[in-house]
Amino acid sequence: MLNKTAKSHSLFSMFMFLLVLNFSLSQVDELKLLLSFKSSINDPSGFLSNWNPPTPLCLWHGISCNNFSRVKVIDLAEKNISGTISSSVFHLSKMDTINLSKNKLSGEISSELISSSSLRYLNLSHNYLTGVISNCSILLEILDLEDNMFSGKIPPQIGVCSNLKVLNLGGNYLVGRIPSSISNIRSLQILILAANDLIGQIPCALSKMKTLKRIHLGYNNLSGEIPQELVDIVSLNYLDLAFNNLSGQIPTSLGNLSNLQYLYLFNNKLTGLLPRSISGLKKLxxxxxxxxxxxxxxxxxxxxxxxxxxxxxxxxxxxxxxxxxxxxxxxxxxxxxxxxxxxxxxxxxxxxxxxxxxxxxxxxxxxxxxxxxxxxxxxxxxxxxxxxxxxxxxxxxxxxxxxxxxxxxxxxxxxxxxxxxxxxxxxxxxxxxxxxxxxNGTFPYWLETLPELQVLVLRSNKLRGVLQSYKTIHPFPKLRILDLANNEFTGPLPKGIIKNMKAIMNLSEQQSSLQYMHDRYYTYNLSLTVKGFYIELPLLTTFTSMDLSNNNFHGEIPNVIGKLSSLRGLNLSHNSLNGHIPMSMGNLTSLEWLDLSSNKLTGQIPDQLKDMTFLAFLNLSYNQLTGPIPQGKQFSTFENGSYKGNLALCDFPLSKSCNNNGRKQSSPSFLKEADDSETKISFGWKVVLTGYGCGLIVGVIIGYVTFRNGEPKWFVTLYGVKYHRKGRRCSRN
The missing domain is CATH 3.80.10.10 (Ribonuclease Inhibitor)
Known part of the structure; x- marks a missing residue:
């Protein structure tokens, strides 16, 4: 009896030894497979730094094991890893969950990836993976491949994935029709095929999927009518068919979806009345x-x-x-x-x-x-x-x-x-x-105190008076769009307001990227005059402009305007501004359009304006500008219309050329129309008066001698002709 017991104990020990040996060999195999997976990816954050043999396998970062120390879960979501996915990881025999979402993984996905026999949860969403979806694990319950670069058609074989509860193929490049075989996945609860290039009609067979709770088919090219059968899926609580080409009427029995909470049918071609049955959507x-x-x-x-x-x-x-x-x-x-x-x-x-x-x-x-x-x-x-x-x-x-x-x-x-x-x-x-x-009334100066105000539009009203800052120490601290065009404001440009517009001085430091201004359910739109056209545009957080046109502002453009370095648009046209264009405007290097037309500006166009390398629209027409037009850079793109009405401008693109010293050669009548300040610079009144005095004395002496010797015939003839012509001109007038 003792021998029999000893023999039995020996057999049990042998069995346990073989089991432990087999278990140890399995761990070695898993170790090799995981190291092979690690070798195919880049890990700049060092999250996988302890994936080394001295560390027990189940203590590796992102690894979870079952009760028998076999790898069950790999979770490396949002770890900034890149590279390709080695198929070795799908040979782990007890693998249940793989989550590699929100990384930078790329490359083509192999059929082995989805055919693992034990896999139940696979999430590879938000990567750069490519390939054609062809198969899936029999036990797979959640397949999430959203926001990758998968292409081709959804294969009919997808219907054999009978255990799927979540199928997410949204945000890829899938084409063709939705296969009706998808309705064979009777346990499916969430179907996401949104944001692809799918075409054709919505399969009526979807109504067979009685467990469906969410359908996301938006942002495709689906056409036809909304199937009446779709409203038979009473379990639905989320239906998204937005941004397609669906037509016809909204199903009259829509109210049957008594559990529906979210209904998105926007951006289609639906017509007809809003069905009265909508009142049945009590949970909407x-x-x-x-x-x-x-x-x-x-x-x-x-x-x-x-x-x-x-x-x-x-x-x-x-x-x-x-x-x-x-x-x-x-x-x-x-x-x-x-x-x-x-x-x-x-x-x-x-x-x-x-x-x-x-x-x-x-x-x-x-x-x-x-x-x-x-x-x-x-x-x-x-x-x-x-x-x-x-x-x-x-x-x-x-x-x-x-x-x-x-x-x-x-x-x-x-x-x-x-x-x-x-x-x-x-x-x-x-x-x-x-x-x-x-x-009507004056400018509402008390708006200066609003700490968050970025956009102020009061254009096309009957506001009047002088525009100035009052008691506020830092008026309009965040203002970046000011539109007061088409009013009746007078006085000088508001220097006090301009010099305090801090948001336009350093906007690039405050905003690192282009973003649209929006709240949760509202996008900000604004109508402005941009490059000569009055248009509506969605508002960017980096958009800046100032429009004070069509008022009665006078005086000079203040030099402080050159501090608005982030300004993209400036319109001061149709006022009574005078003086020179300030050289400080050359600091407005972000400017895309500049309109100073229909004022009384004088002097030359500053060469510093050539530093506006983003300038696409320029209008300096109908002023009193003189001298050569700056050449090169953006100025080579502007046509005659930018300068018309300035009689003393010259050089390209105008046909009038300038002389060597930068002044156009002009006739006396042309010079008479030039600005007084330019005349002072060119001649100097002392020289003119000296010449006039000398000429007068010489003329009197010659005239006295001539008339004393008798009236010359040439004088009578010339005087008579001139007098006659003058008389005809007067009578004609």
Whole structure:
């Protein structure tokens, strides 16, 4: 019995030895596979520095093991690694999860990569990987290859990946149609194919996927109508079909999607009425139907969407009035009805939406007065855009001390009176555009105190008076766009304001990259005169300009303007400015357009302006400039129109050449039209008077001798002819 027990113990020990030996050999194999993977990538941050044999495998950075010390997880997301992905890593037999997302990995992905037998989670999104998707692991549940460079078609074989719960192939270069076989993945919950080049219709077979919760097919080239069958997927809570070429009407049974929270159909070619069944979307949080061809009235039934927070219906052809029922939506944060055909007044009931952050009713046919409650009805309101309507009356003192507005746009209405001083309470204002109205009064100097104001547009009003800074120590500390064109301002240019525009002096130091100004659900747009054209453009954080044209400013252009080194556009045209163009303007090396036309500027064009290497538009026409036009650099690109109306300018591109000393050879009549200061420099009055005196004495002596000896015939003839011609000219006049 003892021998039998000993023998049994010996066999057990042998079994355990073989198991440990096999286990150790497996770890050695895994070690080799991981080191092979490491050798194929670059690791500038040194995250993989402990991937060396002395360190136990399960303690390597980014590695997790199972209970048997076998590698289960590789997580190297956002580690700044680059290079290629060695297929060796997919031979790890117990591998469950690989996350290499948000790195700089490149190269073609092999079929081995997705065919690992044990892999359940694979995330290679946000890299530079290429290739054609051809297969996937049978057990794979999450496949995330978003934002790479995969191309080709989605293969029909994708339907055999029966365990997939998440399929994310968005942001690649996939083409062709969505294969109907994708509907065979009956367990799929999230389908993301957005931002590719997919074409054709949306497969009706998607309705078979009863577990689908999210569908992302936006930003493709899909066409046809929205399948009626799609609304049978009652589990859907997110549907994105935006930025395609979908046409036809919105399905009438849309309300069947009772769990839907997010619906994005914007930027398509949808037409027809907004279906009444939309009232069935009780859980809807965001609704974006903008940029389509929808028409008719906005239904009052929208009030039944009690969970609605974001409502975008802009750029359609909705008519009628703004529905009063909006006031019954307690969570509404964003209302954008921009660019429709809405009429009537803004209902005062809208002021009951205390949660609202963005109210954009621009570019409609709205009229009446602006309800006073709009200035202070929501402590969250940051955007109030009512531009391009027909509002009239005055802007009342409606902005309270808790004003949080960042953008106030009343441009292109019929508003009158002066700006309310209560606007000074809006300490967060970044942009204020009240141009294109009938405002009167003087410049609202109290706006100087607004610490965040970057854009101030008061163009095309009836503002008057002298423009000057008042008691503020540092006026307009962040102002970078000032447009006061087409008003009735007088006096000298506002030197006090110009010298304090610190944001335009060192903008490049404050902004390291070009970014569009936008809030969460609103992009700032601005209409300005740029290079001679009045255009609308999205506002860049680095955009700077000053437009004081079409006023009655006089005096000289101050030298301090040369400190605005980040200025990109300057328009001082159609004023009464005189004196020379300051040489300090040559410091405006970022300037792209300069318009000084229709003033009374004199002297030469400074050579320093040649340092404006970005200058693409120049207009110096209709002044009294003299001398040669600077040559070379950007000045070789400007045509005659930049200089017309300056009779004393010469050299290219004009046909008039200059003489050797830089002055044009002129006739007496031409010189008479030249500026007085230039005449002083060229001749000197002492020399002229001396010559005139000597000539007069000689002439008197010669005349006395001549007439004493008898009236000469040549004198009578010459005098008679001149007198006769003068008489004809007078009679003709």
């Amino acid at each position: 949080i965001e609704l974006d139907l903008s940029q389509n061809y929808l028409f008719g009235e906005i239904p009052e039934l929208i009030s039944e969407l009690q969970s609605l927070e974001i409502l975008h219906l802009f750029s359609n052809d909705f008519t009628g009035k703004i529905p009063n029922s909006l006031a019954s939506l307690p969570r509404l944060q964003v209302v954008s009805f921009l660019s429709n055909s809405l009429t009537g007044e803004i209902p005062s009931s809208i002021c009951n939406i205390s949660s609202i952050e963005v109210l954009d009713l621009a570019d409609n046919y709205l009229s009446g007065i602006i309800p006073p409650c709009l200035g202070n009805f929501s402590k969250y309101l940051t955007i109030l855009d009512l531009q391009m309507n027909s509002f009239h009356g005055t802007i009342l003192e409606m902005f309270g001390e808790d004003c949080r507005l960042r953008n106030l746009n009343f441009n292109d209405n019929k508003l009158q009176g002066s700006l309310p001083r209560s606007l000074a309470n809006c300490r967060n204002l970044v942009m204020m555009d009240i141009g294109g109205n009938k405002l």
